[in-house]
Amino acid sequence: MGITREFVALPSAGAPRSGVGGHPCQGVYHRPEGQAPRTALIATHYNIDFSEHYLASYIAERGLGFLGWNTRFRGGEPYFLADQALADIDTGVRWLRSQGVDCVVLMGNSGGGSLMATYQAQATAPLLVPEYTRSSLNPVIENLEPGDLYVSIVAHTGRAEVLTNWMDPSVVGENDPLSVDPALDPFSPDRPPPFDPEFVATYRAAQRARNDRITAWVRSELDRMAAAGHRERLFVVPRLWADLRMLDGTLDPSPRPVPGCYLGDPRRANYGIFGVGTVSSLRSWLSMWSLSESQCSTDQLRHVRLPALVIDADGDTGIFSSDTAKIVAALRDRPDGGDVPTHTISGDHYLTAPAGARATAADIITDWVRGHAG
Template sequence: MSDGNAIDRLGAGRDVDGIAPPTGVVTTLHELATFDGARVHGALHKLPGSRTVVCLMHPRQQVAHHPLIAYFLRMGASVWTQDTRSPNNDINLVHEQALLDVAAGQVFLRDIGFDSVVVFGHSGGGTLFAYYIEQAALEPQHRIDVTPAGKPIALAGAVMPVPDGALFLAPHPGQGQVLRHCIDPSVFTVDDPLSIIPELDMYDPANGFRSPGVSSAYSDDFLREYRAAQLRRIERIDGIAREYAAEAADARVRFAKTEDPRDRREALAPRVILTYRTDADPRYVDLTLSPNDRPYGSLFGRRPDLTNYGLVGFGRITTADAWLSTWSALATNADFQRCAAGIHIPTMYIEFTGDQAAYTEDADRMFAAIPAEDKTRAAVRGQHFGQALAIGEPTGYASAATLFDEWLAKRYDLR
């Protein structure tokens, strides 16, 4: 269990001090065009003479200030940070489109002369890069050609260079699998955030919840029904999403035949899915479940019994396309374990022992699924966003950087 002296560890505690970059780094900003015509932005931190670049991306968050940037630069690698076309925005995050965003950056880095391109995926960035590597390694005609909502996607026509190596830090199993475990199944009325099914409420003391901060204790029977009910809720939302997607597809077909602007409007009009209460994984408050060094609480706060009802959370507002592509555990292709079967490049996988989103059993399955001959796994003390587990300890980022440095130096040309 975690040290009782753990520092401020959730919410505001995501900010972790890093180190200063080396002198001589030249930073330039770039706008890139994707194969399907979108525009994405990135920043190149270039070390003079550097032949290796480490690439940071996340499907739904900006990584321009990730604490490991300076560490990689001090190792002797240049660093590329890039946004997808929908940073900090769940509403239209379609992972298949995000792969085209990754591809634009990979082409750019090759075109400007780097000999080795190593991708770095932290948290959801791990699944994004695993999915990209899997698809890039396939012959174009074998790549996925439609999104889970049925929209054509141009992966077959895109140039998708395969990276030379992959670094994964605290990768979770994918947004869909995370939500599958933290969506609240006790929501009774879909449009009422306060509606409740009492026997499925993990925050009800009658079901095993204890005072906030004290580890709860749930029965096996409760957990079994809770997990089954979570899946049923996802299935219901999937049904709504598929209905919306089918309506839009029908309108596109009609417009192709009639060119009636009303059909065009219907095809374009978003039907937004609002998903209340998605901060409700029993592991947040029962520390005997999937035991590790994590502190009490979720990624969003020390009081998940409250944040579950707040605005912040996973997959709260989405289109049908985004729900099916990213947030549905049953429909998404962006599942780390599924994608890992396509990773044959050298791989370094580091987990945090106090992770609140990726647990040891997840790491066991995910790492085992990687067929690369050159693969290494390690664990360091830290929380999901690199916070130290106790006052006076190094941050998780600092500990991971030492291992990444040793691994990279043995395989790539660092300045």
């Protein structure tokens, strides 16, 4: 089956077309050639470009539409604000409706899982409140166009949760990326894996404490900036590739490579400069990364009244079986939760291997969607 790929570029509430011509919202609509599907998926991420998502062609080949959609924050992670991102997703959903799509499937992939969950929760019953020092939110989010189905595929529970699970709590000073508390150093040669339960518990508590310390500093820094007549600043968060599960295969056991993370060797990645959450503005920290302040998580699925499908990958080195279990639990915790079909695919996070993993995922999704699209 041939595929038509259409570039879609649109303004959004509070984000007009730029002076040089670019639109804040951009994406690519994949559909079967010569057809106008009545059912289509939309996939969006906090900042990653999803316009050419790896499942787009597979879905279109199976007869459905797929809009790989980008908000104004594509490539702009340090400036993310949840309400503005939800307004941009609304632009994409409404565009699909304008193309004759009756059934819009919100696909939450990787970080997009919690973002799409928050979108649908807000569309169902507006619940977001302004972050610290913000007086209001984008008014569009009070009337978002809801989706009809929800698909979670290799998704984690939220960027605040995943960042905290990955962060290195042995950092002594946030301004010194080489500072180490030996009692918490996961890479110490004197503490080889498997790690004992007491260390794991202490480590996890220290990770949450680090996140909370940064949040407290962010709030005080916002006050300091305001007192000086300023509004924002950027800051760096070092060492964010140190989830114990990246080093110890007995924790959340699976066929994943250990040691391993999305950048390869965890120790090298942890002391490098690439990764999620390394640079942030004060308000984006509260909106996206703070455990106590962020409103974007798959806990929002408790407010989502849609049929839902969950898929994970057994070789994932950053999202683990217990993460998937929390997503399923949130879906089942709804008043009308009921059965939540869950599938585990043999593959890595991006389903690049083994051969056929992406086709398998597309088959599962399209079969399930057709059974629920009405």
